Amino acid sequence: MKIIVLMKQVANKDAVLRVGADEKWIDESNISQQTNESDGYALEEALRMKEAKGDGEVVVCTLGAQSAKTVLKDALARGADRAIHVVADNVNRLSPYQIAKAIADAIASENADLVYTGLQSDDASYGQTGVILAELLGIPHATIVIEVDRASLNGSLRVKRELESGWYQWFKYQLPALLTIQSGISQIRYASLKGIMAAKKKEIRDVTPTIEPFAGAQKIEKVYLPLKMKQTQMLGGGDAKKGAVELVEKLKTEVRVL
Amino acid sequence: MILVFIEHKNCVLNKVSLEAIAAAQSIAKDLGLKVSAVIPCDKDCALAETIAQYNLEKVIVAKNPKLGIYTPDAYADAWEDVIKRENPQYVVMAHTYQVRDFAPKVAARLGKEVVGDCIRYTADGGKLTLTRRIFLGKLDADVTVGGDAPYFVTFQSGAFRGDNSEKGTANVESIDVNVGDIRMEAEEPFQEAKASVDLTKSEIIVAVGRGIKSQENLAVAQSLADALGADLAASRPICDAEWLPIDRQIGSSGQTVAPKVYIALGISGAIQHIVGMKNAGTIVAINKDAEAPIFDIADYGIVGDLFEAVPTLVEEIKKAKA
Numbered sequence A: 001m002k003i004i005v006l007m008k009q010v011a012n013k014d015a016v017l018r019v020g021a022d023e024k025w026i027d028e029s030n031i032s033q034q035t036n037e038s039d040g041y042a043l044e045e046a047l048r049m050k051e052a053k054g055d056g057e058v059v060v061c062t063l064g065a066q067s068a069k070t071v072l073k074d075a076l077a078r079g080a081d082r083a084i085h086v087v088a089d090n091v092n093r094l095s096p097y098q099i100a101k102a103i104a105d106a107i108a109s110e111n112a113d114l115v116y117t118g119l120q121s122d123d124a125s126y127g128q129t130g131v132i133l134a135e136l137l138g139i140p141h142a143t144i145v146i147e148v149d150r151a152s153l154n155g156s157l158r159v160k161r162e163l164e165s166g167w168y169q170w171f172k173y174q175l176p177a178l179l180t181i182q183s184g185i186s187q188i189r190y191a192s193l194k195g196i197m198a199a200k201k202k203e204i205r206d207v208t209p210t211i212e213p214f215a216g217a218q219k220i221e222k223v224y225l226p227l228k229m230k231q232t233q234m235l236g237g238g239d240a241k242k243g244a245v246e247l248v249e250k251l252k253t254e255v256r257v258l
Numbered sequence B: 001m002i003l004v005f006i007e008h009k010n011c012v013l014n015k016v017s018l019e020a021i022a023a024a025q026s027i028a029k030d031l032g033l034k035v036s037a038v039i040p041c042d043k044d045c046a047l048a049e050t051i052a053q054y055n056l057e058k059v060i061v062a063k064n065p066k067l068g069i070y071t072p073d074a075y076a077d078a079w080e081d082v083i084k085r086e087n088p089q090y091v092v093m094a095h096t097y098q099v100r101d102f103a104p105k106v107a108a109r110l111g112k113e114v115v116g117d118c119i120r121y122t123a124d125g126g127k128l129t130l131t132r133r134i135f136l137g138k139l140d141a142d143v144t145v146g147g148d149a150p151y152f153v154t155f156q157s158g159a160f161r162g163d164n165s166e167k168g169t170a171n172v173e174s175i176d177v178n179v180g181d182i183r184m185e186a187e188e189p190f191q192e193a194k195a196s197v198d199l200t201k202s203e204i205i206v207a208v209g210r211g212i213k214s215q216e217n218l219a220v221a222q223s224l225a226d227a228l229g230a231d232l233a234a235s236r237p238i239c240d241a242e243w244l245p246i247d248r249q250i251g252s253s254g255q256t257v258a259p260k261v262y263i264a265l266g267i268s269g270a271i272q273h274i275v276g277m278k279n280a281g282t283i284v285a286i287n288k289d290a291e292a293p294i295f296d297i298a299d300y301g302i303v304g305d306l307f308e309a310v311p312t313l314v315e316e317i318k319k320a321k322a
């Protein structure tokens, strides 16, 4: 039982973003980074599957610059067995197909039983790397998976997909298969000190991809702050307490709920 | 030609498809193209006559017994077949969970990508530049597509108005499409046991996001809710962490609410949250990040620390009510 988990390094959620000089991405200097949220859940689900089966291997894989090693090291500390780092700078200039192709080239020979990815990245949010990857690997996929019936694993696997507005649906997949995991699927563990120590001995294999131009690639031409659509009354002028006092006045006189 | 996808479950329309029709019609006008609708179904779909009342070239029912219940394999095969017959310039869809599931697969198979979750477009020299939100709504990106047609575009819910789609008359054409082996079996969709709290009836909602930092801090939000006689709700990460039960989640995978007043504490305003509350009468946002997208839809905003603002709010509300 081999599970490959794809994980990506993205800008920290609380980072203040500035548009880069070429206006085609953010200025990444001095931006703190973190593991993409749903990818963390994908790893957790893979670790739980391995634990449920009592054997198997969890391999984490990232496509990114050398700095993305942090993501892999953290995953190894949480319990992944080894890592594959597809090393490439300026991943933000690659299109979803190019990203999926580079990853497919790196992992195809692993012949994994399952590939887990997060459902989308919190930076470019293409939301299609996993689906394209499944097509390139010739395996079926399910997106927005919110539960995996681990006990059902037996050449096939039952998974629950989240649909809109509180609807769900179970599917049974023949393996191998690729699942894109929704956040909240289970509670994420922290790395233990023991895990961190053990991770130091685990393998991280660097792979240099051949990235070819892709005719159908989408291209980001310009990045900018969204245009304001609504007139917002900003209260307090940066002073939260003053803002609170003004807001109560508005709730009384304009909104009339007090 | 532009092909537009009509999503349905057992021949009952997913209304967001009308937004896709409006988007396709608008693009068609700008580029001098015609629009046809595509309905994958296992029979002569009952929905076809309804869709034929829109201003379309034709309504194509793509028929195969395997298209009764949705699977990504069957939908990808059906779409591949329709696209090869019709040679569209553009394929336009609403960015639903179902479309996210199969559209990138069809595109990849044809050597294309999806420009997904777009909020608007401009047409220049016969080609589109599409705008999508990135970094969870903090920035916009103008995107162009390379290579030859077809180009796949999906639009965010609310980007176009469904009731703006033009009426007309169209012919219905039923075609048998090829669908190969299906590698997954679908069970019937279901709803989880009815939510124990029905926030759709709330007059005032105080909603917390990741900015609340810890489960203990929920007491801060609760004190505001108590002072206002409001119900407590949350963004997804709060429910993912099980600090509040999922039936308090607002957004695309939670409840959709329209209270008189919605107060967002430490919520950034990602689209999946906004779709669940944008129709609230008055929206108040308290966030320490002046650039947080939630301020784009707020009527009143306070830039600052919620832990400073909320205690003062509670005090002042009590005074006002006394």
Ligand SMILES: Cc1cc2nc3c(=O)[nH]c(=O)nc-3n(C[C@H](O)[C@H](O)[C@H](O)COP(=O)(O)OP(=O)(O)OC[C@H]3O[C@@H](n4cnc5c(N)ncnc54)[C@H](O)[C@@H]3O)c2cc1C
Residues within 6 Å of the ligand: A013, A014, A119, A120, A144, B136, B208, B209, B210, B211, B212, B234, B235, B236, B237, B238, B249, B250, B251, B252, B253, B254, B265, B266, B267, B268, B269, B270, B271, B272, B273, B276, B286, B287, B288, B289, B292, B304, B305, B306, B307
């Ligand atoms: C398919 C799909 C479905 C989804 N469904 C939903 C859904 O139904 N509902 C939903 O909500 N999300 C949903 N999401 C997730 C969504 O994309 C966002 O990740 C989520 O809404 C972010 O929640 P948040 O605003 O609480 O957190 P963040 O984006 O992390 O924002 C936290 C905010 O708190 C502010 N903050 C921090 N500290 C303070 C402080 N002390 N005082 C004031 N402000 C502070 C920060 O400036 C920041 O703006 C879905 C995503 C996907 C892909």
